Amino acid sequence: MTSILIIGSYNGQDSFGDKCLVRCVAQQLRNVFGKDTKIISHIDTNLEISQYEIPEVDFKKGISLLYWTWHNKLRHLHLPKVLQRLTAIITLPFYLIATQANRQEFRRINQEIKESPIVYFYGGTQLSEQWFWYNFIPLFLAAVLCRLYGVPMYFGPQQYGPENKWQRRFLLLTLKYLVKDVRVRNKNCLELLNLPEAKLCYDEVFSCDIRYSIIKEHLRESKFILVNMRGTNFLRDGENREFEDFLNLLAAVNNRLKLPFKLFQMSGASFCDDTRILDYLENHEKFPKISLEVLPLITQEEELIEIASQAYGTISMSFHGCILSMLGGCPSVPVTSGDYYDYKYVDFDKYTGWQGVPLVVLNNLNTEKFAEQICEYFSNYSIKQTAIAREKAAKAIGMWYQQIPFNDAITN
Incomplete structure (x- = not known):
């Protein structure tokens, strides 16, 4: 059975929109990789609740939880934020091997990345300025592991801004060297990431006609x-x-x-x-x-x-x-x-x-x-x-997902 790892805006929080996104992404990936494909999602919190509410996805702890646990342990050093983040990244390998529990968790994460034909990053707005560093640092670490194991990483259509100049630079470097392909859902993101118009899609939920049928006729009631x-x-x-x-x-x-x-x-x-x-x-x-x-x-x-x-x-x-x-x-x-x-x-x-x-x-x-x-x-x-807009969106997202296994096959 094929297992695909996804990382994205649903991180265990009680956000209905993000729950919709993870459901849509799972269904789209199964549509192209096969209905029996196992979808694994790395999240930080509420694993049991997430598993109960979204049973079609297998939720596991990811590199994000390990990194931020270690980052928070370094607070006693009272370093400036930038220096604390850098110190946490540099010293993270020592934390990962410090205990048997850490070694087992990291071994599992590595295995899930290596066994996945692709790693798919979806959203959401988790790379917007206020949440950027919380999400980007572990995402970058996952991207490095993907490159190390030869697993292509894809960034699905989402909102990548607004961002400050330093956030933009780090994201652009990651896209250039560690990401196989990318799509955005917002026209401002094209300029932000120096992308051609062909990379512009619609939101994953709006585009998912295989989950939500397109209504072309509907007589609205004046109830409320x-x-x-x-x-x-x-x-x-x-x-x-x-x-x-x-x-x-x-x-x-x-x-x-x-x-x-x-x-x-x-x-x-x-x-x-x-x-x-x-x-x-x-x-x-x-x-x-x-x-x-x-x-x-x-x-x-x-x-x-x-x-x-x-x-x-x-x-x-x-x-x-x-x-x-x-x-x-x-x-x-x-x-x-x-x-x-x-x-x-x-x-x-x-x-x-x-x-x-x-x-x-x-x-x-x-x-x-x-x-x-x-x-x-x-x-x-x-x-x-x-309905016409949804048909256009569904066609664009369908082509995006269909090309992922095709590109992966060419690469391999």
């Missing part, structure tokens, strides 16, 4: 509007004015459409609390009269897709909240705050088939203007254009 407001923009906690602006926007939309809202969550509170918005409802002058139902935490993407199929529209800060709603035939309007989300949504309109989706910016928000734009977009939305 789905909403999601993240408790943080992953650079800082959400600010009072942002939650208030979001509620003001919903009130303005409700004033026009007279539809109730349903709040959905894309992660547990341990990762990002998507229910913080509820703290602001009681004191809002209009919301005691407006219905907002809190949906139970979703564990399977089919649940959200089914709910979205009954919705008139979605207003969501969560990227994959928007994507999964669209898979259910529902128009989605993204909400952004800060550089990280601005970068994430820079070319989101391509997912709609260029229908001119409004982007809600929680900074000096013109409530009435955006409410009018959202209502107009919901009214004019064409599911057929989104």
